């Protein structure tokens with residue numbers, strides 16, 4: 001029997017957005033999310049990626065793992081709810097917009113963003129980890145929140161599909177962060193907003209080297225302060241804003 005719930009309708013809408021059509025036709029939805037990778041498991045090359053693919057970590061991610069990680073990055077004073085509010089402001093979210101939350105983990109931002117939308121608005125959480133997506137379906141689906149499993153380096157969407165695109169706490173984990181960023185920009189429509197949160201190198205050389213060495217062993221990359229502002233500027237984006245807090249940077253911009 002077909003599931004008539006609003007969450008099932010959101011899942012169906014998320015499926016309909018997938019391009020090309022051939023990919024959409026191969027997708028399954030048995031797990032409560034759109035599965036684009038079939039039986040291929042999420043890659044496990046580093047300590048950090050192994051954690052993201054672990055069901056135990058996924059279960060405690062939203063309430064324990066992330067708040068702890070954020071405090072380790074020294075994002076002083078910015079609680080999860082303040083970070084969500086910042087995302088909302090940076091993305092200028094409203095109405096019937098389509099939002100893509102890349103590397104959405106257990107949907108800890110996706111669901112919140114979806115609740116700010118109305119009518120046909122939808123927030124799609126996109127991630128590669130089965131464990132995280134299972135948790136997202138359990139804890140954070142809704143009438144305007146649905147999830148897709150795929151690789152952020154190859155987003156399965158036509159150019160300009162989304163009104164807003166975000167990627168929090170993930171670019172430092174993926175093998176090809178710059179390719180992911182170019183994909184984020186590609187699927188954003190002109191006039192749309194992008195917002196990322198990622199790592200930021202310190203100025204002090206000895207500390208920078210020490211932190212870079214330690215994080216590198218875990219599979220976490222540190223980015224220079226100007227790397228993403230420069231990429232956004234070179235892509236012709238405007239209204240570029242950057243906020244640095246401890247070892248984290250928040251960067252947002254408007255596509256032209």
Ligand SMILES: C[S@@+](CC[C@H](N)C(=O)[O-])C[C@H]1O[C@@H](n2cnc3c(N)ncnc32)[C@H](O)[C@@H]1O
Nearest residue numbers: 052103104105127128129132151152168169170
């Ligand atoms: C630390 S979590 C971030 C979750 C959430 N965005 C947040 O801010 O709390 C990083 C996520 O990136 C996902 N991820 C890593 N590589 C990915 C890839 N190539 N494509 C999509 N997601 C990926 C992981 O599975 C994990 O759920």
